[in-house]
Amino acid sequence: MTAPDLQEHLSIIERLKSSVQTSDFDQMFTVLTSELPKSKQFLLKMELKRLSQPCDFFIDLRGHVDGDVRPYEYQGKTHYMDDKAIEVFEQGISDYGRFTLGVYEDVMNTDNNYRVMHRKETEARIRQALTNGPQTEPEPTEEVMTKHQARLVQFGSYINRSEERMNYSITVEIVLENGKMYSAQTTDISVQGCKLKLARQIKLAENTEIGVFFRELEQEYTLDRNNPIRYQIVEVSPLDQKTQQLRLKRLELSNQQEQEFSSFIDRFIRGNKRRYKLNLDNALDAVIVKGYEQFYVPRTSSLPVFIAVQQGKSHPQCALTTENNRASFHYFQDELQRSVLPQILSAKRLKQLLQLPEGKRQTLLFCFTHAAKGKLYFYSATQQELTAEPGLMHLFLGFGASKKSWKVFQLSFLTTSAEYSQLHFQVPGDAATAGKPKNTNLLDAYLKPLRFIVSLTDLSTEPSTSWYQQLSYDKNAVRSLNQFAHAKLNQLPFCEAIPVKYVNLRSEDRYLYKTTVQLFNAKEEALPAAFSRDFSPNGMQVEMQLPAQIKRGDIIRLNLPDLQKISNKYQLSQLAYEVMAVSKSGTIMNLKVLENDDEHQGKAFFQLLIQNNRSKLTVAEEQVKHPGLAPALRNMLIKALDNFPFYLHRKGIRYEMKAVAQGGLPTSLHQLLAQLPASPEHLNIEPLIKHSAVNLTFASQLKQMKRQDPPQCYELYLKVQPQQQGEPELSCHYDYEYQTEPEKKAFIERLINEQAAVFCYRIWLSRTGRPDSDFIAQELSYISQYAIHKAKLLEEELWSVVGVGELLDITEELLLRLDIPQSQRQQQSTLRDSLLTPR
Secondary structure, eight states: OOOGGGGGGHHHHHHHGGGTTSTTHHHHHHHHHTTSOHHHHHHHHHHHHHHTSBOOOOOBOTTTBSSOOEEEEETTEEEEEOHHHHHHHHHHHHHHSSOBHHHHHHHTTOTTBHHHHHHHHHHHHHHHHHTTSOOOOOOOOHHHHHHTEEEEEETTOOOOOSSOOEEOOOEEEEEOTTSOEEEEEEEEEOSSEEEEEEETTSOOOTTOEEEEEOHHHHHHHTOOSSSOEEEEEEEEEEOSSSEEEEEEEEOOOOSHHHHHHHHHHHHHHHHHHHHHOBOOHHHHHHHHHHHHHHHHGGGOOSEEEEEEEETTEEEEEEEEEOTTTHHHHHHTBOTTSOBOHHHHTOHHHHHHHHTSOTTOOEEEEEEEEEEETTEEEEEEEEHHHHHTSHHHHHHHHHHHHTSTTOEEEEEEEEEOOGGGGSOOOOOSGGGGGGOOOOOOHHHHHHHTTEEEEEEEEEOOOHHHHHHHHTOOOOGGGGGGGGGGBOOOOSOOOOOEEEEOOOGGGSSSOOEEOOOEEEEEOTTOOBOOOEEEEEEETTEEEEEESSOOSOOTTOEEEEEOHHHHTTOSSSOOSSEEEEEEEEOTTSOEEEEEEOOOSSOOHHHHHHHHHHHHHTTTSEEOOOOOSSTTHHHHHHHHHHHHOOSEEEEEEEETTEEEEEEEEEOSSOOHHHHHHTTSOOOTTEEEOGGGGGGGTIIIIIHHHHHHOOTTSOOEEEEEEEEEEOOSSSSOEEEEEEGGGSSSHHHHHHHHHHHHHTTOEEEEEEEEEEEOOOOOGGGGHHHHHHHHHHOHHHHHHHHHHHHTEEEEEEEEEOHHHHHHHTTOOHHHHHHHHHHHHHHOOOO
């Protein structure tokens, strides 16, 4: 039995007991116990080793448990256990890999053991006797609160300054309209404004006009001492119990004296900004926001489809594609490679979504396809459409899930505007006067009709599809699903894919070059004739004349006969490459050099070829129809985003969730976490990081992933227990904590029966590339001029990001998938709405 002083660490013991005999035990133990004192770490390690010791005891529970005991054979020995004990025994053998002392103690301490039952009853009576006494829980310390917090990054929020602001503290006098004068202190100053600190007992209102005498500057620089400089109070905010802060804006110049003052302040800042330091808060914030935005957008799994409205009619015009969401765009292409999104996102469906309250404009879209006579037919239905036809709900879901093409998407309807297409941020000072970059007239004309974004997120997984397949339906009524079929049209409105531009995803330049390539698969069988499209030292893109049965991850070998004629130094045959991607047509492959102990001959050859012929080679660059379109769509997306992005940073051997982000609308998770105690501009993420999920599950996954790998999916179940006073009680459970799908359903049903609110989130976790330094180069350069140490800290923070994830609320889909009755789904919806409050 584990000692009482170690009971509080049972969760650590549970996580590590199956790893004691493994090679990575010490590393896992260090991660989980790094915050415990050395003495406690020593006791925990001894306890784990004690529990993993082999055991040869006989187990005889006859007369000791409330259950039917029967013989149980294990390795030639007969034990006597009931069903509950056998379940614990077999689970222990699975965890420890053998019969150990830990398995024996777990079996002897099952809930139905009379000794355990007696002890629990005694403890309950003692607790009951103590309930009359005062009980208070200690408040969490500031250190504990900070540990469980993550920076909240507000996407698209940039503070613009047209002029530089210098940190400068001097004593000034303010004059009110009634003639009263008070002493104050500046914190920073610019030509058109300043910030002051003064006592809180002085009551001042926003928009009030005041005068300011700069007495110290008057004495030193011979300024006018009779007339104050006129300002307007823009904001009044408390600093602490004794002081408040005023943010002031200069009023329009009215006389020669104020014009001279403006010229003086401008010269003063230019001459002293390196001495007193500029206020760089807005530039620092811009680097953080832009850096985290650029990590997330290229890795989003949601497909943003931009809806244009022209002459009162709406249609999908384009979609912003990434490595993670490109498959969703291809799914909605017919046999002629035409996008059917204009049919899927019909005006009728968009109108239904638009009529919902803002923040709730979501629905589920169920789809499958049917191939006949060389044509591909699409069937789709929204949750509202199936609810209106209750007799067809199970029929559509059950029959559709039996098809290989079955997909479930979540649709989010967001509003946008072409005005959001530009980043309205410019570093202050001389750069601001150079004028902000503008869209071309052609690009403006393309963006102007865009009014909405429909975010399509693929929720389909093998476990979730299996639940839909279990739904019973009348097979004779399948023809009635034809009402959900989309007719084949001769012409469809064109909807194009616009790939996200992320300059640093590619580690090296590729060069256009066409030469003959002979390909062989792993069985040394010749593949169709092919030629190269481009190459780099570490890879190549090859196009075959006919499709071949090649998939991502395959190893192929190739010969370069034409190039071999110009090189005797390198052997350009039987070169090993790994297939990184295959086009939908099956003819174009992206190949990567397969490294081994010996130098790869192809890599060495292409390195020398590039070195000697760089000026003659043409760099492969994507041709875009509208220059600047991808960045413009990116900017529009981040302003409307309704997902929950989060970031994992690596610090030594530890991984931490140091930042989360929010777009135009807060998600249900943003709103729930905002109700927990946290410092300003942070969210309390304690429920999300239970049982060291970041350092064990997420970190282990990221270590196995490459940047090009598809994201790993998880499900997070959040139980919210309403409280009469104070914040609600939140507890999180990840899907990997349950062995089977029925166990997950039983857990969800139990929460519903307990009258707790259930929230479910799908998590997509991706490995990141390095930061896009070009995207934030201007801001970093500006900061480096005046505070290079701050610029380095920012770069270190961004370079430490190793993983990016996003969470999406899929509660409605989960409850529908598990076939929870409509009455309970509606009850849950009402309960969830009551818990969500704006931040």
